[in-house]
Amino acid sequence: MSVAKAFSQLSKQLTGVVKRDEPLARYTTYRIGGPADMLIIADTLADLRAATGILDVSQIEWTVLGKGSNILAADAGYRGAVIILGRDFRKHFVREGQLITGAGAILAHVVQDAYAAGLSGLEFAVGIPGTVGGALAMNAGTADDWIGSVVSTMTVLQPGGELVGMRGHEIAWGYRTVGMPVGGITVECSLRVEEGDVLSIRRRMDSALTRRKRTQPIGLPCAGSVFRNPEGDSAGRLIESVGLKGARSGQASISEVHANFIVNHGGATAKDVLRLLHDARDTVLDRHGVELKPEIKFLGSFQ
Ligand SMILES: Cc1cc2nc3c(=O)[nH]c(=O)nc-3n(C[C@H](O)[C@H](O)[C@H](O)COP(=O)(O)OP(=O)(O)OC[C@H]3O[C@@H](n4cnc5c(N)ncnc54)[C@H](O)[C@@H]3O)c2cc1C
DSSP states (O other), rough: OHHHHHHHHHHHHHHHHSSEEEEGGGGGGOOOOOOOEEEEEOSSSHHHHHHHHHHHTTOOOOOESOOOOOEEEOOOOOEEEEEEEEEGSSSSSEEEEEEEEESBBHEEEEEHHHHHEESSSSSGGGTTBBBHHHHHTTOOOOOOOBBBGGGGEEEEEEESEEEEEEEEEEEOTTTEEEEETTEEEEEEEEEOOOOHHHHHHHHHHHHHHHHHHHHHSSSSSOOOOOOOOOTTTTTTHHHTTTTTTOOOOTHHHHHEOOOOOEEOOOOOOOOHHHHHHHHHHHHHHHHHHHOOOBSSESOOOOO
């Protein structure tokens, strides 16, 4: 089935919004990216099942996007459909000592609400942009902790439409990796939190935020760390050591504050960012023999 036919079917069947040729720059923290053939906001589980079902039958490639805070989207956009979790997936509440949250909820809101309710366990995540689903897919975290360590259960929509419950301790969590079913969409999870002293929680959050403000560029569009840290070293240190801090390509540059961040000064293209990423990777390999691997995810074709 063509994109036009699938679009017409999806528009009739879904309660959420379906758009054609939607610029991805509006959905990524880099503010970069050409149009996706389709953008679907799935407001309900029925929407999500219908969308993936119709796209699969139509043989249209699709992907899930959170807040696009770990994404470099191609200038040419994405020949496929981008699915965003809408209304029903953005709820979160506390039940029997667990924080139950939809995967489309903004992680920062969940962290703030846990604090407001005097619940401890998520302080490490303060300041990490994006959704809960994105954090789970990336096993987002800091040097102190990562989200996988507080996951009690996770519910995943499998290819084919079956919902599967997984226990947090049975999932293989690693450094920015998670052993999830391929093609699965996380729809909900419960996070382990415990009652704590509100002032101590606030103190831990403030100290994490202060460290972030001191060590990361604030205010310029970016996608956080571009590369994963190699075992026993830091990508930022390696890039700085080869003199690339401040290097510029078009409207993008390697941050003066943290060399593992590439920032958009306004109007940067994916090509600008990619050129700096390749320069950093190749120069570090040449001088140190260390191959840096991207932490950011690429969306669309970069040919
Ligand atoms: C200023 C800044 C600071 C950052 N600091 C940190 C940090 O300290 N630690 C850290 O770990 N990261 C950090 N990041 C990176 C980023 O915020 C995290 O990786 C974040 O968890 C991504 O969430 P997202 O919702 O934006 O996901 P997206 O970027 O939209 O997607 C990331 C990946 O998750 C997948 N995905 C999203 N939702 C789902 C779902 N429901 N089911 C299955 N797969 C899904 C996507 O397909 C994609 O592969 C930072 C980014 C910025 C811009």
